[in-house]
Amino acid sequence: EELPAAGLDPLAWRDPLRKLVREIETFPAPIIAMIEGSxxxxACETAFACDLIVAARDATFAATPARLNVPYNVGGLLTFLNAANLRLAKEMLFTAAPIPAERLCSLGIINHVTDAADLEDATYAMARRIAANAPLSISVMKEQLRILAGAHTMSPEDFERIQGLRRVVYNSQDYAEGIRAFKEKRTPVFRGE
Structure with a gap:
């Protein structure tokens, strides 16, 4: 119900997910995502925005906008690109298939994978190790890394083009079909229109 019927891009600077991701990224102390389940x-973007990720062995991660014919916003795409390499980001966004935590750990996207029974202990042990270090140094390094990770060269024209591409989807018949199918709990029939 939160997505518009047609033609309007619902994501803006004040979008709650964008605000949450910005808060995570700019919070002066490290934020550790402790992930159990899917x-x-x-939620996947939120986890990827965190500084460190500790996940249960059976956890899965998926980016699902392609299932509804919803384009991902540019800020969210940058969150994925800052967490994963381009090929993995494309796989996640294009297939909308869940990726197991162990695979993401082997690719350096997740810091640690552990049994679900040990998840809390492992996460808190990492937090205690961080807390034992100099907080000002960590805060400054976190901000430096955030700025460097976001240092993607792009012209204003390219940024406008990327933003404008979202309208192609929101003005499409497939967008309306994706929303209808989601509400009717059925598989959408996309026609590329």
Missing amino acids: VWGG
């Missing part, structure tokens, strides 16, 4: 859609 994190899909915006």
Whole structure:
């Protein structure tokens, strides 16, 4: 119900997910995501925005906008690109298939994978190790890394083009079909129109 019927891009600077991701990224202390179960859609982006990720062995991660014919916003795409390499980001966004935590750990996207029974202990042990270090140094390094990770060269024209591409989807018949199918709990029939 939060997505518009047609033609309007619902994501803006004040979008709650964008605000949450910005808060995570700019918070002066490290934020550790402790993941058990599945994190899909915006939850996946939220986890990727965290500084460190510790996940249960059976956790899965998925980016699912392609299932509804919803384009991902540019800020969210940058979150994925800052967490994963381009090929993995494309796989996640194009297939919308869940990726196991162990695979993401082997690719350096997740810091540690552990048994679910040990998840809390492993996460808190990491937090204690961080807390034992100099907080000002960590805060400054976190901000430096955030700025460097976001240092993607792009012209204003390219940024406008990327933003404008989202309208192609929001003005499409497939967008309306994706929303209808989601509400009717059925598989959408996309026609590329």
